[in-house]
Amino acid sequence: MKFFEKLLEKAKNKKIKTIVVAAAGDEDVILAVEKARNVGIIKAILVGDEKKILEIFYKYKILVSDYEILDYSDVEIASKIATTIIHDGKGDILMKGFVDTSIILKAVLSGESNLRIEGNLLSHVAIFDIVNQPKIRLVTDAAMNIAPTLEEKKKILENTVQVAHLLEIPTPKVAVLCAKEKVSPKMQATIDAEKLQKMNENKEIENCIVVGPIALDGAISKESALHKNMKGAIMGDADILLVPNIESGNILYKALTYFCESENAGLIIGAKVPIVLTSRSDSDETKFNSILLSTIF
Numbered sequence: 001m002k003f004f005e006k007l008l009e010k011a012k013n014k015k016i017k018t019i020v021v022a023a024a025g026d027e028d029v030i031l032a033v034e035k036a037r038n039v040g041i042i043k044a045i046l047v048g049d050e051k052k053i054l055e056i057f058y059k060y061k062i063l064v065s066d067y068e069i070l071d072y073s074d075v076e077i078a079s080k081i082a083t084t085i086i087h088d089g090k091g092d093i094l095m096k097g098f099v100d101t102s103i104i105l106k107a108v109l110s111g112e113s114n115l116r117i118e119g120n121l122l123s124h125v126a127i128f129d130i131v132n133q134p135k136i137r138l139v140t141d142a143a144m145n146i147a148p149t150l151e152e153k154k155k156i157l158e159n160t161v162q163v164a165h166l167l168e169i170p171t172p173k174v175a176v177l178c179a180k181e182k183v184s185p186k187m188q189a190t191i192d193a194e195k196l197q198k199m200n201e202n203k204e205i206e207n208c209i210v211v212g213p214i215a216l217d218g219a220i221s222k223e224s225a226l227h228k229n230m231k232g233a234i235m236g237d238a239d240i241l242l243v244p245n246i247e248s249g250n251i252l253y254k255a256l257t258y259f260c261e262s263e264n265a266g267l268i269i270g271a272k273v274p275i276v277l278t279s280r281s282d283s284d285e286t287k288f289n290s291i292l293l294s295t296i297f
Contacts, residue, residue, distance in 0.1 A: 003129040003136050004263055004289050007167075011041045011295040019276070019291060020045045020091035022082035022107070023075040023099035025052030026280075027059075032287035033095070034062050041295050045090070047082045048097055049073040075099040079106070083113035086273055093294045095276035101143065108271060115271045121145070121155035122270040124277065125163050126253055127293060131261040137220065138164060138172075138240045139256070142249030143277065144268060150192045153242065154205060157196065159269045160240050161208045166296050174200075175219035175238035176212025177248070181230065183213060189244035196242075208240075209233045216241070216252075257282075265289035273297070 019036070021029060024046035030053065036042045046053055050071035057064055072078040079099060085091050094115075096104045108115050108122070116122075124143035129136050140160045145152055157174060164172035176193035183190045193212025200210035211234045217224040222236030243249035256262055264286055268275035274294040278287050 003127075004265070004292060007289075007292050007296070008039065008041075011292055012039065014041070014295060016041060016043060017092040017295055018043045018045065018090065019093040019095050019294070020047065020082045020085045021095045021097050022047055022079040022104050023097035024048035024069075024078075025056070026098035027056050028282070028284040028287055029095070029097045030056045030062070031060065031284040032291060034060070035284070035288045036291045037066060042093070042291065044068070045070065045082075045085060047072055047078045047085070048075075049078075076103055076107075079104045080110075080112070083107040083110070083115060086115060087113050091273070093274055093276060093291070093297075095291070095294075096278070098280060101277060104275075104277070105144075105268075108268075108275065115273065117270065117272060120270045121152055121159070122268055122275075123156040123159045124249075124266060124268055125160050126264055126266040127163075127167075127289075128256050128260075128262050128264045130256065133220070135237075135239065136167075137238070137256075139249065139252055140240065140242055142243065142246065142253040143266065143279075144246075146246045148245070150195055153192055153196060154199065155270075157205060157208075157210070157240070157242055160242070163267075163269060164239055165207065169239055170207075172208045172239040173234050173237055174208050174210045174212075174240040174242055175214045175216075175234055176210060176242045177216055177219060178213035178244060179215060181214055181218065181228070189213065192244070211238075212242075214238075257286075263289060265293040267293055 025048045047070045123141045126139045190213040219238040225236040276290045
């Protein structure tokens with residue numbers, strides 16, 4: 001698994017960025033931030049319950065002098081303060097600590113924080129580097145948009161294509177995942193998938209190759225694609241896996257996390273700054289990888 005090692009080398013060649021953590025009193029979050037600080041890619045402002053933060057610092061012998069700590073034990077207030085710091089230009093990356101996703105996103109989307117970009121849709125992208133797979137896979141959207149419409153799927157796709165370009169994938173292959181390869185009037189996901197492919201063919205979606213509807217096996221396995229006698233550009237070689245809804249995305253994300261030997265990272269994109277947003281159950285390694293990914297923006 002070399003992808004995140006290469007990403008680290010890339011991050012080290014960039015300007016050191018400031019990460020602002022909302023509700024920072026979480027062990028895995030602080031360990032991930034400390035690792036990122038130690039390798040020289042970030043500085044950090046920790047907003048949260050100072051007592052909890054310092055307990056973790058003392059446990060792991062982390063120097064308090066290396067950090068700016070703002071003491072706010074209420075997670076809603078901590079989230080609001082963290083987004084305000086970003087809005088004021090004092091931070092480059094926002095990170096979710098031990099707080100519900102809905103709370104931090106409410107702070108991000110509020111008019112006071114002004115972190116939205118007009119016309120943009122916020123969406124989640126996860127990157128998986130999986131043992132025995134020939135390339136990384138980008139999975140979207142597993143955490144943000146519940147049941148995206150066709151237009152929202154288009155924006156999610158475009159957000160993720162931008163990430164692929166930053167990762168030096170010039171023309172990413174996008175598989176619009178469904179349960180089957182044929183369009184069925186009983187399955188809205190297949191109808192949307194066909195429309196997204198046509199948008200791509202008509203240059204309404206650019207700088208990528210979109211194929212859909214397509215099942216997961218044909219999107220990631222050349223052997224399966226050949227066995228199914230599939231046609232088209234992907235043939236088991238997809239870069240981006242666009243899921244139809246949050247349930248399928250969440251299941252795929254966690255299946256790749258727990259059933260496979262893999263490394264992964266996750267971000268919310270589409271706002272003025274990248275937002276490191278991982279599951280509270282994710283390891284400090286995943287959180288570190290996500291910080292790493294955020295530094296390329």
